[in-house]
Amino acid sequence: MDINLMFYLIPSLIMFCCGVYGFITRKNMIAILISLELMLNAVDINFVVFNRFLFPGELEGMFFTLFAIAIAAAETALAIAIIINIFRVTKNIDIRDLNKMKF
Amino acid sequence: MESVGSIIMYWVVAIAIILFSVLTVTTRKILRSATYLLFTLFATAAVYFLMDYQFLGAVQIAVYAGGIVVLVVFSILLTSKPGDKAEKLASKKRALGLLAAFAMLCVSGYALLSRCGFFAKMPEMEEVGMKRIGAELLSSGEGGMLLPFEAISVLLLACIIGGIVVARKR
Numbered sequence: 001m002d003i004n005l006m007f008y009l010i011p012s013l014i015m016f017c018c019g020v021y022g023f024i025t026r027k028n029m030i031a032i033l034i035s036l037e038l039m040l041n042a043v044d045i046n047f048v049v050f051n052r053f054l055f056p057g058e059l060e061g062m063f064f065t066l067f068a069i070a071i072a073a074a075e076t077a078l079a080i081a082i083i084i085n086i087f088r089v090t091k092n093i094d095i096r097d098l099n100k101m102k103f
Numbered sequence: 104m105e106s107v108g109s110i111i112m113y114w115v116v117a118i119a120i121i122l123f124s125v126l127t128v129t130t131r132k133i134l135r136s137a138t139y140l141l142f143t144l145f146a147t148a149a150v151y152f153l154m155d156y157q158f159l160g161a162v163q164i165a166v167y168a169g170g171i172v173v174l175v176v177f178s179i180l181l182t183s184k185p186g187d188k189a190e191k192l193a194s195k196k197r198a199l200g201l202l203a204a205f206a207m208l209c210v211s212g213y214a215l216l217s218r219c220g221f222f223a224k225m226p227e228m229e230e231v232g233m234k235r236i237g238a239e240l241l242s243s244g245e246g247g248m249l250l251p252f253e254a255i256s257v258l259l260l261a262c263i264i265g266g267i268v269v270a271r272k273r
Contacts, residue, residue: 003109011120011121013208013211013215018127019128020200022127022128030175053226062156062159069167070166072171076174078262081269082269
């Protein structure tokens with residue numbers, strides 16, 4: 001049995017679809033953030049796999065994933081700062097209760 | 104033909120990715136969801152190790168598993184009581200989510216599987232050493248990554264300042 005490109009793309013596709021499902025159905029803001037991380041992670045796998053299988057001598061896909069990880073870290077830190085700020089004001093991080101932009 | 108060990112390793116990693124990412128979005132306790140996310144990230148790091156990008160796997164474990172998951176767990180403990188359960192989903196919302204996910208799975212899966220000529224075996228690759236990664240990351244010549252590297256460092260600085268400004272007490 002040969003492990004080819006498809007064998008890595010299918011799990012990453014399933015991971016992305018799980019992220020989409022969680023993003024739509026979850027109510028807690030942190031759970032939505034976790035779903036977002038899943039989606040970002042699936043895309044990162046795709047970059048690395050395409051780089052490894054189609055252009056094995058190059059490093060561009062790997063660098064792109066490296067930068068994507070850094071941006072994901074920055075985005076998560078900022079999102080959590082916003083969530084904690086919202087929690088301080090409303091004592092709740094359920095998205096159905098957050099229908100005002102200004103408190 | 105690949106060795107039996109690498110094939111077994113591949114299946115373990117693939118099944119772990121699928122299982123834990125499904126559990127991440129279906130479990131009703133938020134702290135468990137974060138734990139399953141951690142396992143998914145470890146499985147992703149294992150994929151990077153299987154692809155022979157050791158540096159990337161180490162970065163994945165250090166930044167994602169060591170940084171982001173800890174941050175998420177901290178904020179979960181700050182914002183919810185332990186033992187809190189998410190309420191049962193309304194069936195309408197759940198149907199909408201399942202529909203979106205399945206539509207995406209079908210369209211993308213069909214697009215992937217219909218390109219059978221695209222199948223490629225894993226080509227040989229020499230080990231990517233730290234020396235080469237460092238040289239390419241900081242070169243300003245052809246294919247160099249100096250500009251994005253500096254842009255990311257400015258972004259991280261902006262993110263630190265933004266995080267402090269947003270989360271401080273007024």
